[in-house]
Amino acid sequence: MLDLTNARRIGIIGGGTVGWLAAIALRRIFDVDVDVTVVEAPTVFPLGPGEGGSLNLTDTLCRNGLDVDVFIGEADATHKLGVLYENWRGGGISDHYYRMFGGSGIPEIECRVDGFFPLLSARIAAGENLHTYIPGFELITRRASQNEIDELLATGASGLYPSYHFNDAEFERCLRRVGLARGITSRATVVHGMRLDDRGHVSALQLGGEELEVDFAVDASGFARVGLGTVFNMHWCSFANVLPTDHAIIFELEPREPPLQCVTRATAMKAGWMWEAPLNRSIRAGYVFSSRHADAATALAELEHQYGYRVEAKHELSLDQGYFSTAWVNNFVALGTASGFVEPLEAAPAAHTFEQLRNLECVLANGSGIVPAQAIEAYNSANARCWTGVRDFLRLHYDCKGIDTPFWRDLAGAELPEGYADLRACFQKRTPRFIDIQPYVGSGWQSLFQQIDWISVAAPLGVVPPAAACAELRRLSAESQTEVQAYVDRLKGTITKISSTRGWMH
Ligand SMILES: Cc1cc2nc3c(=O)[nH]c(=O)nc-3n(C[C@H](O)[C@H](O)[C@H](O)COP(=O)(O)OP(=O)(O)OC[C@H]3O[C@@H](n4cnc5c(N)ncnc54)[C@H](O)[C@@H]3O)c2cc1C
Structure with a gap:
């Protein structure tokens, strides 16, 4: 059990967007007398990839009381x-x-x-x-x-x-401004390590020459990954083969x-x-x-x-694509890049981070700061499932054979991960269904990519062939088939029927 009812300080490692977002979220959840400190090393260089936002961006802003218009103005x-x-x-x-x-x-x-x-x-x-x-x-x-x-x-x-493209460095500045105004403390220094107590809980962040005692710590150190990889030595599940x-x-x-x-x-x-x-x-x-x-x-x-x-x-x-199998250990949780990373296709890194944060908030708030080990296990297992779903959805995007270069030829011949290979076999016979993506969702988490998203990519790529769509339409009642045919006729602006040899009209 993790009992944070007497917590005095939350320490956050890293003052990037994830660190400041986490600080703002935890500031909301914990009592005002609990200190929330962001330890931010001077950024070596602002990456500035320009973020393509995800569908859960607006919800993340609203939940944290961040005005969307202010975000639009400040984060360009x-x-x-x-x-x-x-x-x-x-x-x-x-x-x-x-x-x-x-x-x-x-x-x-x-x-x-x-x-x-x-x-x-x-x-x-x-x-x-x-x-x-x-x-x-x-x-x-x-x-x-x-x-x-x-x-x-x-x-x-x-x-x-709605979602937004935004300037990540400006968004970070905006979050920092809001965070400081809401009483979050900032320490401009580097976390060199962590002191663990005999239960394996983080009791202090080690800063150059001094320690910052903490009751709960968040690793938002990005690619530096100062926690899970170094202190806790967690297993890294690589996506390099996929x-x-x-x-x-x-x-x-x-x-x-x-x-x-x-x-x-x-x-x-x-x-x-x-x-x-x-x-x-x-x-x-x-x-x-x-x-x-x-x-x-x-x-x-x-x-x-x-x-x-x-x-x-x-x-x-x-880029090393993959994730740590365990993201939350005792009173320490890694968020964002510090917990895993995938290429920015579909803005998946941000989408995943926002969902991690939403669930962290839920677990802490719904347990009033008293969290059973099982809830932490469930969070970790849902986090891992979510990453697997991201991996497979991104792999779908590469499932095409049209480009004739060594990279695309190698991909076309590469082995698929078992789960995705099986889904692909289903998509050859019918369109993606909710039951296909449900296994990627665990314990209160929301699916980052819905059935419609899978369809929207799988169909144009031919992973769902027209014959598969025909096959499922053939199972409709005659009345429904007539309605569907009328829809197609309207769509085409003609009365042309799809011939029965293509399969779906009786
Ligand atoms: C090439 C690329 C393109 C991307 N494009 C997109 C996109 O289009 N859409 C999208 O959703 N996401 C995208 N991302 C991901 C996105 O940039 C990150 O998810 C986002 O920047 C969040 O980063 P973060 O706060 O976890 O880490 P960072 O922004 O790296 O912040 C980590 C902070 O921790 C600090 N720090 C590190 N070590 C220590 C330490 N020991 N002590 C104290 N502080 C420390 C660093 O100085 C830094 O300020 C992209 C990422 C890359 C690499």
Whole structure:
């Protein structure tokens, strides 16, 4: 059991976005007389990849009393309504599909039979794209301004959930300002180690020449990972065999004429993929690649060829994708990059971090600071499941054979993780279902990527072939099939029937 009812101080290692967010969240949960201290080493360099936010970003802001408009102003945030995937099937920039942040109230999502979405299956069966079912997609086709997007989102009729691109360094500054105003203490120094008591609890953070006594500690030290890897020696579950990229260069692109794109661009490249996060003052971008197939110089040359102007890498870094099997030990928990990391495809690192934090808050608040060991075990097990779900969802994105370079050929021949390989076999016969992703969710956690997200990526890539969608439509009643056919006819603006040889009309 962990009893924090008499806690006097919470110590947080690292003053990045995760450290300050955790501090703000814990400040809310603990009594005002409990000191919350962020120990922040001077940042060696601000990474500045430009964050593509996730769907749980707005909830994280609101739960922590962070005004969204203030966030937008201070973190240079712009709307992010989804992700644009270019060239993942090997057809160049014009070969694209979208995964939109679709919300509720859309007929295609409301209409569900036996765990699948017949109208979406009909689109897949008919070879139609998926993203246009969301009413707000027209914002993207007509390159709506930020104000127009605000207005449409406010009507509630866009079928979209909002998220944002933002400048991570500015967001960190914003969080720090709010945190200090809410009474959080900041210590500008480095944590060199931790003193453990005879139960294995962290009793003090060791700063240069002095100790900071703590009752609960959070490791938010990013890639430094000062806790789980060094002090607690936890097992690292590597994704290196599944997710192929291990290197990144980060750069800025010349700003384009407004209005800004309100999606993150994710473009498949020769040895990996690159992102563009459009902010008001710059376009933050990066290329994540496999160091077995490229180096920074070849990656830059490929980028320069693509853009037609000189591209300068601001930072170059190695990425070790994976996670610690145990993130919460006794009175110590690691959050964000300190607990694990994946490439920024689908903004998965942020999405996972926000979910970790939400659950940490739930466990501490719902137990009134008295936490049984079983609840900690459940948190760890749900955290691990969540990482596995992220791994498999990201692996799905690479499940295409259209690009003819050594990197993509190697991937096409690579062994798939067992769980994903099995799901893939199911997707050959039917569209992704809730029961497929349920095993990735444990103990109060929310799924980071929903059934619709899996469908939105698997169908365009052909992992769900049209024949699979036809097969599940054939199981509908005759009446439902007629309704679905009418939907397709409306969609195509014709009365053309999908021929019964393609499978789904009797
Ligand atoms: C290439 C790349 C692209 C990314 N793109 C995205 C994206 O598009 N979307 C997304 O959601 N996420 C993205 N991420 C992830 C995202 O940047 C991180 O999740 C986010 O920055 C949170 O970082 P953090 O606070 O955990 O760590 P950091 O930002 O690294 O902060 C850690 C802090 O701890 C401090 N520290 C370290 N050691 C010590 C110590 N011993 N004592 C005291 N302080 C210490 C450091 O100085 C630093 O200030 C990307 C990451 C990378 C690497």
